[in-house]
Amino acid sequence: MTVPFEPGTSPWVGPPLTADIVRRAEETLGVHLPRSYLALMYRQNGGILTNNCCPTDFRTSWAAGHFQVDVLMGLGYAEGIDTVSADLISEWGYPQVGVVLGVTPAAGPDTVMLDYSRTGPGGEPAVVYVDEDRIPRQVAESFEEFMAALVPSEVYDDEDEGR
Incomplete structure (x- = not known):
């Protein structure tokens, strides 16, 4: 599996992942994170996605059949899911179903x-x-399935996004 992130540094890339960071993050979040997510974070701890559009079989508020997710958040830093997820759920009124994963x-x-x-x-x-x-509308049975479904934004360049 290639790393699905743009090269270079950004505030979205955290420190190299350790077992201690994972343990603390899971304790903070109150969940066990998917193995496929953790495997990716061990390779690069968050970042800006190269393939950033997820096809859907429903209309979103800004597109007929997809949504865009630019950033996949990692763990153990200021912009990590263990640091910001609970605040984002509270601030934006997201459903209490789990963990905010991306931006x-x-x-x-x-x-x-x-x-x-x-x-x-x-x-x-x-x-x-x-x-x-x-x-909440399901787009994948698992994190691994979600990552496999992502396509480049150029796929939708000709679509009227209507946002």
Whole structure:
């Protein structure tokens, strides 16, 4: 698996991941994070995604059949999911289904989350998109499936996004 992030540094890239960072993050979040997510974070701890559009079978508030997620947050730093997820859920009124995973271009009105509502905190979460209506809509059964579904934004260059 290649690293799906743009090269270079950014505030979205955290320090090299350690078992201690993972342990503390899971304690803070109250969930076990997906192994595939952790495997990726051990390779690069967050960053700006190269393939940043997720196809959907539903309309989003800004596109007919996809949403964009620019950043996948890592762990153990100021912009990590263990630091900001609870605050984002509270600030934006996201559903209490799990953990905010990434940052969309709108950076607040919509988001993408790990959803533990069906599996509980120890299970393998689904990935959901949360739009302005705050209804979580499943886009992947797992984090691994979510990452495999992402496509470059150029796929949608000709689409009228209507946002």
